[in-house]
Amino acid sequence: MKTFLRGLLHLLRRSRHDADLREEIETHRALRQAALEQDGLDPFSAEWASRRAMGNVTLAVEDAREVWIWRALDQLWQDIRIAIRGLRKNPVFTFVTIATLALGIGANTALFSIFNGLILRPLPVREPARLALLLDGSWSYLVWSEIKARDKDLFDGAFAWANETFDLSRGGQSDFVEAAHVSGRYFELLGVSAVRGRVLNEADDTAAMPDGPVAVISHRFWRSHFAGAEDVIGRQITLQRKSFTIVGVLPPGFFGVDVGRMTDVMLTFAAEPLMRGEESILPAAGASWLNIVARRKPGQTLEQANAALRGVQPQIRAATMGGISPARVERYLTRPLTLVDAATGRSPLRSRFEKPLIAMVAAVALLLLVACTNIASLLMARVLARHRELSVRMALGGSRGRLARLLFTESLIVAIAGAALGLLFAQWSGALLVSQLSTWEGDVSLPLAIDWRVLGFSVALACASAIVAGVAPALGLRSVAAGEALKDAGRGLTGDRRFAVRGTLVAAQIAISLMLVTAAGLFLRSFTSLARMPLGFVPEPLLIAEVDLQASGGPIEQRGERAERLRAAAASAPGVKAAALSRVSLLTGGGWWANRVAIDDGAMPVEDVSANRLWRNATSPGWFDTMGTPLISGRDFTDADRAGAPLVAIVNPAFVKRYQLGQQPLGRTIRIGLPNGERRYEIVGIAGDSVYTSQHDGMMATMYVPLAQIAPLGGTVILTINADRSRRVAVQREVAAALARTEPATSFVFRTFDQFIDARVTQERLIAMLSTFFGALALLLAGIGLYGIVAQAVRSRESEIGLRLALGAQPGGIVRLVFHRVGILVAIGLTIGFAASYWAAKFVGPLLFHIDSRDPATFAAAAGVLVAAGLLAAWLPARRAARLDPARVLREG
Amino acid sequence: MGLTNTPSDLLPGTLELLILKALVRGSKHGYGIVEHLRLASDDVLTVGESALYPALQRLLQNDCVKAEWGTSENNRRARYYTLTAAGRRQLAAEQTEFDRMVGAIQRVLKTS
Incomplete structure (x- = not known):
């Protein structure tokens, strides 16, 4: 050494x-x-x-x-110089191969960097390996209080946080910021300190709040909202109309424990009652809204931490039982508390995008394989074209090994250049992909910086590609004999002994391309069928205003009247055809449900935990009309259905079917179980079926009740406005003005169903988009590969073809000759591709919507596309061959 | 004598052994080593430069000698080579080995 x-x-x-x-x-x-x-x-x-x-x-x-x-080092340098000289002599070849690889490696690296940012990257905090998340997501503050009281005995400590979205405005249109309530030791246990001012501490999280209501902000927020001002500490920030003092700025790159979410403002749990007032959910046992993470003691294993926690589970649960329905008690008591490793943080995006990410990683890996095959084929063609040069080199004493190394160096240089360009491409396309994940529900942002994992990955890819692409041409060297070129001037009738090797490569390319094109077809059809799903209402003319009745304060009992006043104001704005209120907006992924439902005198179930639960909504009169949902029979709610009047309900055919109400649903009774007792509703109408949570779930059994009979009304209410789509911008302005005139302090935010629908199909849209891109790229590469080999074969057989033409062969016959060869290659490729696609279909199935993963029409169409591409790739050289001038060919032979 | 006594003319490693021996009495430059070997062998051993310098480089690489720039008799910059402790050990070991080898060769030659 x-x-x-x-x-x-x-x-x-x-x-x-x-x-x-x-x-x-x-x-x-x-x-x-x-x-x-x-x-x-x-x-x-x-x-x-x-x-x-x-x-x-x-x-x-x-x-x-x-x-x-070190002799080899010297020779290597020589190889590199020769290889670069060779590559520069063939700029087109070099460009095509490097660009191909850059796309292949770039696409792979982009997906890997997303994978890395979402799943592999540890949190930027002190010793992330000792963090452990309490499973099953959401807990009540009561549970947290019990754990907090014991956290120093059980672990080094534990902290909790709850994500919230706060309104920065003082009225009018809302200006939302991603925020979180955190427990007092949150920053201490994570080991994160402030770059300006201080972080939140335990004293801030007590009711006393020695410094008053305080908040810390992210570095990004400091830059964007305070222009990085030095005197930001001590300034005020308005959250939900309440004023908070900024005490610190967090380090750049720290946005909390949720990967993919950028939490810009953090305050303590003690500040929660300030914002929600008497509706504070701190004392609510039934509220599940916060996450808990423990920092294990040094040397404490996950098992020991779990054992410690389960040791005090009975006390924790006994202290938090109040207010939970008896039906849930049993489940609540027996399920053991479980901590899992949380070194990489927590992310709901993971479960959502894990499967599609893996499918896409497989697709790009295949794409890279096609690219490598192409390069192998091109390098191989170069070996053949340089047959004479190599033969001379060998005659002059170059060893076969040395020549193979020379060829290898070439593919390595191409691979490294491709990887370098690919990294740039990955940076750009990765950011583009992540931006596609953002919806109205929240911006998704992942750290995509090139760290050692990403760099290592792309270097490994480059090496693998160099090996895959370099082996075939090196094998091709075997056919080169020393001095052969000196004896033989290169004249011969059949020069395509090596057609077999390149032919195999092309057939493999066609097979892989068929898989990718088939997958693209399946995903596209799945996406279109999802996008064409009937919704049960007419979304185009609808404009949604989410009105926040809580932040502006005022007695809770008056919310109903205020909402109605705002609705009337909106309805009378110019351009508005109709306006109605509801408690829940459709297609937001969730909603209001009931899991204890009985009809007439039927037995009340203990608890329905199936995913197929009964969804509920509360609406004002005219809501169905505004939405464009038909009323099938019975009546809509009227102003007479107010508080104190008999409770009524409207259901849909899916409800009638699910609860087997038969031919006469009107007038029957729905009973909804409550923690203490039950509530009875009379069915007065049947409205058309519609989707509720998301298009994927289809038409849901839904029960509607009058909004006026809901007491107390929640903090937000949905105002649905029906207006001409073409005049939406003007109408939005008019409605905003009308609402602000009626209640200047109330804030609201506009949404459209386009946003809701888009957010629900993000995953499908992304997969369809990516797979189409990859499929098209693979098709292009396979086309180039096929064209290359056919053109080469035609060129090497020019004299034979010229002879045939001179002896009276028809141009059509020559074309047939070329097509015959291509036909065999394509047929072999398609057969293998079909078999592989059929096998791979089982992995794709779970990602598809309303379409069979072995859909024959899609398979046939994909094959058709490939045949067309093959014909095109073969037709160009075939036409050239048929137009050869036999006299010239024979003369120049 | 020819221009070059390439290492293959001698037993392998002999040239290095001779160079080490030449340096026992103190540091010398390349020409000094050649002259020493010529004189000590009564004009039998004339070492060519193309053998001497690679051999010196090998000895440098193995830390048997160290080199320092100095001024020669004719006022030119010359590199002077000095034996290191490792070089002395190497010399002793190789000398024994050489004696053994030469003895063996002589015995073979006498018996035939």
């Missing part, structure tokens, strides 16, 4: 070393000359004799150098 290092050092200081040696040897010669002069020779003869005696100084220097230089 030492020798090697010194050899390397020597190589770096080579010129200096050589000069030293030359000088040393020259001294030697001068001394000899002096000796000769002493023996009586004249100076001229002495110098000449000494030079002759010395022999070749350069050779001596080189011999001395050989001792030092």
Whole structure:
């Protein structure tokens, strides 16, 4: 090793070393000359004799150098120079291969960097490996209080946080910020300190709040909202109309424990009652809204931490039982608390995007394989084209191994250049992909910085590609014999012995491309069928205003009247055809449900935990009309259905079917179980079916009740406005003005169903988009590969074809000749591709919506596309062959 | 004598052994080593430069000698080679080995 290092050092200081040696040897010669002069020779003869005696100084220097230089290193450098010279002589080849690889490696790296940011990257906090998340997501503050009381005994400590979205405005249109309530030791346990001011501490999380209501902000928020002002500490920020003092700025890159979410403002749990007032959910046992993470003691394993926690589980649960329905008690008591490793944080995005991400990683890996095959094929073609050169090199003493290494160096250089460009492409396309994940529900943002994992991944890819692409041409070398080119001028009738190797490569490409094109077809059809799903209402003319009745304060009992006043104001705004209120907006992924439902005198179930639960909504009169949902029978709610009047309900056919109400649903009774007792509703109408949570779930059994009979009304109410779509911008402005006139302090935010629908199909849209892109790219690469091999084959058989034409073959016959070959390749490729697609279909199935993963029409269409591409790729060289001038070919032969 | 006594003319490693021996009495430059060997062998051993310098480089690489720039008798910059402790050990070991080898060769030659 030492020798090697010194050899390397020597190589770096080579010129200096050589000069030293030359000088040393020259001294030697001068001394000899002096000796000769002493023996009586004249100076001229002495110098000449000494030079002759010395022999070749350069050779001596080189011999001395050989001792030092790590010979292989020198040869490598030589290989690199020759390879670069060769590549520069073929700019088109070089460009195509590097661009192909850049796309292949870039797409792979982009997906990997997303995978890395979402799943692999540890949190930027102190010793993330010791963090553990309490499973099953959401807990009540009561549970947290019990754990907090014991956290120092059980672990190094534990902290909790709850994500919220707060309104920065003071009224009018809302200006939302992603925020979170955190527990007092949150920052202390994470080991995160502030870059300005201080972080939140335990004192801030007590009811006393020594510094008053305080908040810390992210570095990004400091830059964007305070322009990075130095005096930001001590300034005020308005959240939900309440004023908070900024006490600190968090370090750049820290956005909380949720990967993919950028929490910009953090305050303590003690601030929650300030914002929600008497509706505070801190004392609510039934509220599940916060996450809990423990920092294990040094050396404490996950098992030990779990055991410690389960040891106090009975006390924790006993203290938090109040207010939970008896039906849930049993489940609540027996399920053991479980901590899992949380070094990489927590993310709801993971479960959502894990499967599609893996499918896409498989797709891009296949794409890279196609790209490598293409490069192998191109390099192979170059070996054939350079047959003479290589043969001469071999005749001049180049060893076969050395030549193989030369070819390998070429593919390695191409791969490295491709990887470097690919990294750039990955940075750009990765950011583009992540931005596609953002919806109205929240911006998704992942750290995509190139860290050692991403860099290592792309370097590994480059090496793998170089090996895959370099092996075939090196094998092709076997057919090159020394001096062959010198004997044979390259004239021959059949020169396509190597057609077989390249043919195999092309067939493989076609097979892989067929898989990718088939997948693209399936995903596209799945997406279109999802996008064409009937919704049960007419979304185009609808505009939604989410009105926040809580932040502006005021008695809770008056919310109903306020909502109705705002609705009336909106309804009378110019351009508005109709306006109605509801408690829940459709297509937001969730909603209001009931899990204890009975009809008439049927038995009340303990608890319905199936996913197919009964969804509920509360609406004002005219809501169905506004939405465009038909009323099938019975009546809509009226102003007479107010608080105190008999409870009524409207249901849909899905409800009638689910609860088997038969032909006469009107007038029957729905009973909804409550923690204490039950509530009875009379069915007065049937409205058309519609989707509720998301298009995927289809038409849901839904029960509607009058909004006026809901007491107390929640903090937000949905105002649905029906207006001409083309005038939406103007209408939005008019409605905003009308609402602000009626209640200046109330804030609201506009949404459209386009946003809701988009957010629900993000995953499908992304997969369809990506797979189409990958499929098209694979098709293009396969086309280029096929074209390349056919053109090459035609060129090498020019003299044969010329002869055939001269002997009377028809141009059509020549075209058939070429097509015959291509046909065999395509047929083999398609057969393999079909089999592989059929097998791979089982992995794709779970990602598809309303379409069979082995849908014959899609398979046939994909094959058709590939055949068309194959025909095009073969037609161009075939036409050239048929138009050959036999006289010229034979003359030039 | 020819211009070059390439290492293959001698037993392998002999040239290095001779160079080490030549340096026992103190540091010498390349020409000095050649002259020493010529004189000590009564003009039998004339070492060519193309053998000498690679051999010196090998010895440098193995830390048997160290080199320092100095001024030669004719006022030129010359590199002077000095034996290191490792070089002395190497010399002792190789000398024993050489004696053994030469003895063996002589025995073979006498018996035939």
